[in-house]
Amino acid sequence: MATRLLLLADTHLPKRAKDLPDEVWAAVDEADVVVHAGDWVDVDTLDALEARSARLLAVYGNNDHGVLRERLPLVAHSEIEGMRFAVVHETGDAKGREARCSAEYPDADVLVFGHSHIPWDTTTASGLRLLNPGSPTDRRRQPFCTYMTAVADAGTLRDVRLHELPPRTPARRR
Template sequence: MLLAVISDTHMPRGRRRLPVEHLVGADAILHAGDFMERSVLEELQALGPPVHAVCGNVDDAWLRARLPLQRTLELAGVRIGMVHDAGPASGRLARMRRRFPDEDAVVFGHSHIPLHETGADGFQIFNPGSPTDKRRQPHHTLGLARIEDRKITFDLIRLT
């Protein structure tokens, strides 16, 4: 199973566009919040793969009314937690493990800083950065996650 993992699209704004070429072939799209407007969620849904999302801190009232602040998905035998803001960098891995004790991994956003960490027990946290709003990062990024044999692996993809 292939998952496209994005966050912090902050659209519509300027000439930003979704990296459709990386999303359409996925089995599902995970968005860790900060769409900004309903139209962005609808654009993702129109691509075909199911979209699983959480609400971010800049999402409009329509999105806030419909998206949870956190959620857990079970896909191909892997439990994935989702939250927009995972808090300060210090102690984040342990904090997310406590918050999601039964999950194999947590996908989050908010900082626009790509991150992948793995704990001693194999628990993983992953921030895909942003495909549209890199802020102080050198590149726009997104994530691809693969689930095989009830194991999840994450790859960070640098966009041009």
């Protein structure tokens, strides 16, 4: 049975936006597993995703403190459909990222990370898939706010898709 994944990072709520975009909430409702690679900033978003998602795999980021660090790990690991996932917020500089992550996460098939707000999808020489979904609320120097979806199915990751969000309109907290 295939597992639908939603990949998020760097939501920075309520600093960058009041809430996640409606499209992201719809993706939460469709996903079997929501992966969040840190920089939540507020506990309300964590509570909302825990309440609304079937399963949450998440870590804290460098902007997360207090309760967020008490409730979330620095690194998370999970096996999903025969694939070994690791989640972390920061992976360091883009230069040398593939080799560094392959060495640091030798037992992972997929590493989801955040921090840069820059979408990233590469596969290292060792076969580790590196995915950064960007940010659904703070595009920084990117042309769009983004998130990713994918499907884990019988030991393979397929249908990895980067979603570009339209310019924000104010949304209400869920």
